[in-house]
Amino acid sequence: MLITDAKIEFSDQPAIIQHVSIPEKCPHCGKNMSPRIYSGFSEDSYDYWDKNHNHHNGTKQKFCIVLQCVLCNSFYLGNFKADQFDSYGKILNYGYIEVSYIPPISNDIPENVSEISERFSGIYNQSLKAKEYGLTEIYGMGLRKSLEFLVKDFAIYLSKLNSDDSAKIDSIKAQSLGQVISSNFREFSNFSKLFQSASWIGNDETHYVRKHPEKDAEFLNSLIKVLANNVSNTVIEQEAMKLVDDN
Numbered sequence: 001m002l003i004t005d006a007k008i009e010f011s012d013q014p015a016i017i018q019h020v021s022i023p024e025k026c027p028h029c030g031k032n033m034s035p036r037i038y039s040g041f042s043e044d045s046y047d048y049w050d051k052n053h054n055h056h057n058g059t060k061q062k063f064c065i066v067l068q069c070v071l072c073n074s075f076y077l078g079n080f081k082a083d084q085f086d087s088y089g090k091i092l093n094y095g096y097i098e099v100s101y102i103p104p105i106s107n108d109i110p111e112n113v114s115e116i117s118e119r120f121s122g123i124y125n126q127s128l129k130a131k132e133y134g135l136t137e138i139y140g141m142g143l144r145k146s147l148e149f150l151v152k153d154f155a156i157y158l159s160k161l162n163s164d165d166s167a168k169i170d171s172i173k174a175q176s177l178g179q180v181i182s183s184n185f186r187e188f189s190n191f192s193k194l195f196q197s198a199s200w201i202g203n204d205e206t207h208y209v210r211k212h213p214e215k216d217a218e219f220l221n222s223l224i225k226v227l228a229n230n231v232s233n234t235v236i237e238q239e240a241m242k243l244v245d246d247n
Contacts, residue, residue: 022078026069033070040065040078105129108225110232117153120146124224131217140205140217147202147224148177151195154231155184161238191230198223 020040024032042063065078105128107121114121127142155172159165172180177199185191201220204210 020065020078020080022065022067026072026074027076028074029069029072031069031071035076036068036070038066038068105132109228112235113150113228113232116157116231116235117150120149120153123149136217140202140220143217143220143224144199144202144205147195147198147220147227150224150227150231151177151180151199155180157235158184158238161242188234191227191234194223194227194230198227 022035022037024034026033026035040063062079062081064080066075067078068075105125107125107128109121109124123142123146127139127146130136130142131139152172156169159168159172172184175183178196181192181195181199185195198220200212201215201217201223204212204215205217205220
């Protein structure tokens with residue numbers, strides 16, 4: 001961080017000079033340098049406690065400073081949130097807010113699926129982010145990995161419902177995806193077919209030659225969404241039946 005003075009203009013008073021730390025790594029070219037510093041702005045009111053302990057109404061200020069990389073000449077923003085002020089309203093403490101220009105990812109994965117397979121949900125989210133960044137080759141590979149965690153963790157969940165056999169669980173973890181699919185879902189034939197179809201497309205995303213060139217990562221993503229909803233429904237059904245059996 002480069003520590004320097006910057007002019008910041010709040011919505012309800014003239015510009016003031018603040019001592020701030022400026023991010024030096026350009027988000028466009030990725031190189032470190034000392035950027036050109038332009039004005040800072042805030043739509044928030046100038047909110048602080050004065051020396052007589054009177055509160056000046058407003059909100060905790062967020063402000064940004066316009067910066068320009070001296071290497072690639074691209075503009076970017078330093079974003080901050082002020083937290084503490086002196087008796088004259090000068091900012092004493094502030095936090096730097098990391099900026100991401102990728103919009104938040106909504107994966108629509110049911111909550112109970114994330115509970116039985118947290119790794120699946122995390123890997124699936126990363127795959128969607130890869131797609132947003134234009135990393136289409138990584139996108140499909142990530143989906144394939146998320147599928148394996150969904151299948152294995154669902155198989156482990158079903159195993160625990162029946163016997164909680166630690167040897168069986170260890171076996172599931174060690175098996176290949178195809179072996180888990182063929183040996184753990186006999187009571188759910190539709191699952192076996194959907195899992196198998198998804199695994200075939202997923203394997204195509206990791207191999208040099210595609211066996212099913214008419215299907216792509218988007219089709220795999222659609223399958224995973226269907227499977228996640230089916231897993232969610234099955235988890236609810238199993239819990240409901242266990243409730244009846246236990247009573």
